[in-house]
Amino acid sequence: MVEPQEHPADQPECPSGGGGLLPAELRAWMLLLAATGAVEQRLRAAVKESLDVSHDEFLVLCLLAEQPEGGLRMTRVAELLGRPKTRLTYQIACLQHAGLVTRRSVCGDKRGVEVALTDKARQLLTEASAPLAQTVTEALGRFMGPEQRQALCGLVPELAEESRTDQGAPPPFSTPS
Secondary structure: OOOOOOOOOOOOOOOOOOOOOOOOHHHHHHHHHHHHHHHHHHHHHHHHHHHHHOOOHHHHHHHHHOOOOEEHHHHHHHHHHOOOOOHHHHHHHHHHOOEOOOOOOOOOOOEEEEEEEOOHHHHHHHHHHHHHHHHHHHHHHHHOOOOHHHHHHHHHHHHHHHHHHOOOOOOOOOOOO
């Protein structure tokens, strides 16, 4: 797992909102983008280490992991991830070569291709999910201030529950001292 670093000198504290030039919606959007960037940066290394796939390939695996056994059409995967179809074709080929996804033609549509996770991918994701989730929690915790943490816990109640049940451990999204 990627270890959290202390606050680097070049990383400003999390903006807590208010008083700036931007309206609340734009501040919230910018905070969301910055938090996403912070998480992606930490997650890239952890994903490569634990699953030996790229971050973009990991996103494909996560999307497929949330689907029923049948999988998804490649056009839908590209649409949901906002990826060009040509780039997705390359990523799927890499995942297929690694034995993590299968491709098959869709009945009645000679151009349609459906992708699904293999049992190997399901097993790897099961094993890697808890450490990767912890990486996300730590990355968000380093970035978000108390107000943003409270808002996120409102959206994801399980995070608030975890912080109450962890005895002796700092709550997820705790601010560094």
